Amino acid sequence: xxxxxxxxxxxxxxxxxxxxxxxxxxxxxxxxxxxxxxxxxxxxxxxxxxxxxxxxxxxxxxxxxxxxxxxxxxxxxxxxxxxxxxxxxxxxxxxxxxxxxxxxxxxxxxxxxxxxxxxxxxxxxxxxxxxxxxxxxxxxxxxxxxxxxxxxxxxxxxxxxxxxxxxxxxxxxxxxxxxxxxxxxxxxxxxxxxxxxxxxxxxxxxxxxxxxxxxxxxxxxxxxxxxxxxxxxxxxxxxxxxxxxxxxxxxxxxxxxxxxxxxxxxxxxxxxxxxxxxxxxxxxxxxxxxxxxxxxxxxxxxxxxxxxxxxxxxxxxxxxxxxxxxxxxxxxxxxxxxxxxxxxxxxxxxxxxxxxxxxxxxxxxxxxxxxxxxxxxxxxxxxxxxxxxxxxxxxxxxxxxxxxxxxxxx
Ligand SMILES: [Zn+2]
Numbered sequence: 001x002x003x004x005x006x007x008x009x010x011x012x013x014x015x016x017x018x019x020x021x022x023x024x025x026x027x028x029x030x031x032x033x034x035x036x037x038x039x040x041x042x043x044x045x046x047x048x049x050x051x052x053x054x055x056x057x058x059x060x061x062x063x064x065x066x067x068x069x070x071x072x073x074x075x076x077x078x079x080x081x082x083x084x085x086x087x088x089x090x091x092x093x094x095x096x097x098x099x100x101x102x103x104x105x106x107x108x109x110x111x112x113x114x115x116x117x118x119x120x121x122x123x124x125x126x127x128x129x130x131x132x133x134x135x136x137x138x139x140x141x142x143x144x145x146x147x148x149x150x151x152x153x154x155x156x157x158x159x160x161x162x163x164x165x166x167x168x169x170x171x172x173x174x175x176x177x178x179x180x181x182x183x184x185x186x187x188x189x190x191x192x193x194x195x196x197x198x199x200x201x202x203x204x205x206x207x208x209x210x211x212x213x214x215x216x217x218x219x220x221x222x223x224x225x226x227x228x229x230x231x232x233x234x235x236x237x238x239x240x241x242x243x244x245x246x247x248x249x250x251x252x253x254x255x256x257x258x259x260x261x262x263x264x265x266x267x268x269x270x271x272x273x274x275x276x277x278x279x280x281x282x283x284x285x286x287x288x289x290x291x292x293x294x295x296x297x298x299x300x301x302x303x304x305x306x307x308x309x310x311x312x313x314x315x316x317x318x319x320x321x322x323x324x325x326x327x328x329x330x331x332x333x334x335x336x337x338x339x340x341x342x343x344x345x346x347x348x349x350x351x352x353x354x355x356x357x358x359x360x361x362x363x364x365x366x367x368x369x370x371x372x373x374x375x376x377x378x379x380x381x382x383x384x385x386x387x388x389x390x391x392x393x394x395x396x397x398x399x400x401x402x403x404x405x406x407x408x409x410x
Contacts, residue, residue, distance in 0.1 A: 056284065066360070067354050072371035080151060089390075096113040101161075115390075128240055129238055133245070147177075148174075168182075192229070197219045199255065205335070251311065311340045358401045360399055373393030374394050
């Protein structure tokens, strides 16, 4: 039987618990989860017919639940240039990462002259998880984990440019933070390939076109399935407030296997007629990866799908002089048929998709309303972090429903 004293003690306890809850409700809402999925070179011209045909059901579900459009990029865009601008919301010249090779050295995080968003988020007690994101090598300490992506150096990828070292064979800097996570990943995910396979050179292709192309595409499939396991493992076992996962094989496939009409510059039936499905199939495969990632989200999660640029077929006149030379620093001479480093980046905008608790539904952004510069300010804004003075971008106020998010004006 409960004594009068213990009943009083219980009542006191109950009222203090109630008080605790009352105080809790006065506290700010829990931190949102933000999931960024980046795809190198996501080209809206190729996405659209696939969406119409119902071949990208997961991406379509994001469109229906959110906002989508083109993402304005920087001039002469390439992966390290644009990703570093996304990280810092400053120009490539200001952040120091102006291309694949800067001052004779492969672009790396030690070159960053402006504070990247992962550092700002970490300082503000937001937990950060990043995996396979380009231009994050060597990894930097964060309030969470960082596993590097494209431009990671390693065996058979000594310069780190556009090649795929195994995680255990990376060198020249840390590829995983914290260091102990590296063995954990190798044990639980496998010794996966970082980034994507280097494109075969013209010499390798000559006389063996379909054999080489099919073998390369098979390796791309292997790499994608390994990276899918990586994402699934990290999302399951290391959930973070802010998570950024990257994919890079799509862009490389587009460069030399863009499904191009015979009368375009650079067309070579021996190569370009072998697998006309190769490039569109990359997006169909990505859509499956996306489906797996979306299983991890809840009503409190914002999802951003972004690309650094699109990719377009080579053009008459301006590209006739250098049709083989896509990335200036690419040591092989892969016969590319599409590119993205046109002087005017607006000609190859990236793609943008967003959905979340207070993001507008089924809305298309017209023209080039949002930019790669806006990614960092918008994400910081979701965590209530003021935009640092050096950032040039704007909070994407037009994508939010609530007036609370509409405070910052373009
Ligand atoms: Zn590219």
